[in-house]
Amino acid sequence: SREVSAIFRKFSLGVVTARDEWVYAFDPTHLEKKVHFLIDEYNSERLRLTGKLRTRAGLEDRIDYRIKWSRAVKNDLSKSVEYRYDSKRISSSLYRPFVKQSLYFSKKLNEMTYQLDALYPDKVSPNQYISIVAGSRLEFAALAGDAIPNYAIYSLDPAQCLPLYRYEHGQRVDNITDWALKQFATHYAAETSKSKPKRKITKEAIFHYCYAVLHDPVYREKYAQNLKREFPRIPFYADFWQWAAWGEALMALHIGYESVKPFDLSRTDEPDAKVRAVGLNPKVILRSDMKAGTVVLDSETTLRGIPAQAWHYKLGNRCAIDWVLDQYKEKKPKDPTIREKFNTYRFADYKEKVIDLLMRVTTVSVETCKVVEAMKASKR
Numbered sequence: 572s573r574e575v576s577a578i579f580r581k582f583s584l585g586v587v588t589a590r591d592e593w594v595y596a597f598d599p600t601h602l603e604k605k606v607h608f609l610i611d612e613y614n615s616e617r618l619r620l621t622g623k624l625r626t627r628a629g630l631e632d633r634i635d636y637r638i639k640w641s642r643a644v645k646n647d648l649s650k651s652v653e654y655r656y657d658s659k660r661i662s663s664s665l666y667r668p669f670v671k672q673s674l675y676f677s678k679k680l681n682e683m684t685y686q687l688d689a690l691y692p693d694k695v696s697p698n699q700y701i702s703i704v705a706g707s708r709l710e711f712a713a714l715a716g717d718a719i720p721n722y723a724i725y726s727l728d729p730a731q732c733l734p735l736y737r738y739e740h741g742q743r744v745d746n747i748t749d750w751a752l753k754q755f756a757t758h759y760a761a762e763t764s765k766s767k768p769k770r771k772i773t774k775e776a777i778f779h780y781c782y783a784v785l786h787d788p789v790y791r792e793k794y795a796q797n798l799k800r801e802f803p804r805i806p807f808y809a810d811f812w813q814w815a816a817w818g819e820a821l822m823a824l825h826i827g828y829e830s831v832k833p834f835d836l837s838r839t840d841e842p843d844a845k846v847r848a849v850g851l852n853p854k855v856i857l858r859s860d861m862k863a864g865t866v867v868l869d870s871e872t873t874l875r876g877i878p879a880q881a882w883h884y885k886l887g888n889r890c891a892i893d894w895v896l897d898q899y900k901e902k903k904p905k906d907p908t909i910r911e912k913f914n915t916y917r918f919a920d921y922k923e924k925v926i927d928l929l930m931r932v933t934t935v936s937v938e939t940c941k942v943v944e945a946m947k948a949s950k951r
Contacts, residue, residue, distance in 0.1 A: 578751040578781060578805060581737045583686035585702070585720035585730045586664070586676065590639040592909045594680055597921065599661050599673040605913050606675045610654045612638045617651055637908050641682050654679055662694055663718040665702075667726070668886045669828050669932050670898040671718055683722075691719050692738045699826060701782050704887060705731035707799040712886040713785040715822045725887035731802075735778050747774035755780075758807050776815045781805050783818030786939075787946050809950045817942050824935045833930035834881075834937065836874045843870040852919040857896040866896065866929060868922065877933055884936035891936045892929060899925050 588594050593609050596602035616634055630645055640648075647654070657677070664674035676691070678684055690698050702720050704712045706728025714724065716732075724730040737746045755772050784790055784805055791798070808814050824831060843853045853869035860867070864877040882890050889897065901918050904910040918925075 575748055576750055578747060578777065579733045580746050580748050581686055581689060582731060582733045583690060584683075584705070585722040585724060585732060586674070586681050586685070586687055587683040587722045588674075588680070589641040589682035590680065590906075592904050592906045593639055594675040594677075595664070595666060595672045597672055597916065601913070601915060602661060602673045602675060603658070605909070606680070607656055608912070609638050609680070610656050613644065613648070613654050617648055617653065620648070621651055639906060643682055644679070647679065652679075659694065662691070664721055665714075665716040665718045665724060666721045667724060667898050668714055668889075668894040669891055669928070669935070670895060674719060674721075676719055686737075687719060689737045689739070690732070690734045692741070696738055696743065698734050698736050698738075699778075699822070700732040700734040701778075701785065702730040702732045703785065703803065704728045704798075709887045710885070711785075711791055711795065711798040713782065714886055715782060715825045717826050727887065733781075735775065745774050747777050751777060755807075755811070759811050770812060772811065776812075779818030779822060780811060780815040781818065782822055783814040783946070784808065786817075786821060786943055788943055789947065789951065806951070813949065817946060821939060821942055824938055828931055828935050829928070831931050831934045831938075833927060834877075834933035836876045836930050836933065838926065839873050839875065840871055846870065852917065855901050855918045857900050857918070859893055859896060866892065868926065869918070872922070872926075874926065874929060878937055880940045881933050881936040884939045891932050895925065895928055895932055 590609075593605055594602070596605065612635070620633060630649055634640060634645075634648070660675050660677045662674050662676045663671050664676070666672045666674075675681075676684075676687075678688075690700065697717065699715060699717050700720065702714050702716055702724055704710070704725050708727045709725055712725060716724075720730055720732045722729050734746050736743050738744065752772065752774055755777055759772060785803060790806070794803070797804070846853055853871040855869050856867045857869075858867045859865070859877075859882075861879075861882045864875060864879065866874045866877065868874065877892070881892060884891050886894065899918055899921060901916065904914050
């Protein structure tokens with residue numbers, strides 16, 4: 572195929588479902604129930620309207636709005652396309668920074684999947700990507716992932732994802748171009764080192780190098796306006812392998828955030844006698860206090876000892892810790908059917924998981940800031 576003069580051959584926005592409340596859930600079993608209901612209702616409407624509709628005209632006035640319709644699903648209904656549930660379509664998705672949910676990943680029930688089928692053709696084909704803020708409302712951010720990315724990882728601006736691999740005809744293919752490998756190899760060919768033997772630059776090393784450069788505070792400041800308007804351009808820095816090592820370290824932290832060592836925070840639990848007396852769970856608070864270095868989870872439990880540095884690791888308009896707190900709040904579903912039939916989320920069921928996650932994300936935040944500080948002082 573034709574070579575391109577770019578580092579990454581293919582890239583993709585994250586998935587737009589147009590019905591997040593229906594096709595996302597923390598609990599895959601709960602997700603399965605919602606999707607079964609959604610598909611059953613759709614098929615019921617399809618059978619009810621068979622023969623009555625020949626085009627999309629008049630469809631809006633005839634359908635039952637108990638489920639979330641969208642343009643593509645209405646088009647399928649007008650053509651009497653049958654939907655079938657497929658358990659293989661439940662996948663892990665990076666919904667927001669350091670928060671994964673189960674997703675029913677389907678071209679029929681996700682409004683826009685862009686190029687994601689080439690990144691994640693099935694559940695057993697692994698991949699990694701660098702997601703970047705692709706818009707002008709937020710400060711530039713980059714976050715590596717290995718689960719299907721959501722379009723709104725950063726909430727206000729979309730997430731554009733640059734994968735390490737792509738899949739074509741069932742085969743895994745490098746997504747870093749031969750052109751890029753040649754550019755890097757040629758540029759650094761002149762580098763000599765008495766202390767180290769010459770190392771051969773690889774596509775994976777280029778992937779790590781790019782991730783490091785995108786975290787470089789000097790780079791972000793220098794090109795702040797460009798990063799709001801166009802795809803990042805990657806400069807050649809003096810020590811390729813140092814930057815590649817930093818990128819690899821950051822990627823290990825950010826992709827492996829669920830298994831890094833938990834930060835040693837202190838936890839205090841003081842029983843809330845009033846709510847316990849009437850058989851209720853503690854009142855959910857999920858509030859952080861940067862000055863005090865605390866997170867109040869609910870009316871019983873507080874985490875203390877979060878170092879000042881941890882709050883400085885920001886992605887978009889929030890620090891990593893606050894992204895976790897925001898996503899685990901109890902929120903009233905917007906969809907009336909979800910609100911009536913499937914509003915089962917309770918923070919109390921996830922409290923211990925969230926405490927563990929916050930301790931690990933604190934480690935990730937502190938270690939990320941250490942790497943970024945080292946970058947500041949380095950030669951370019």
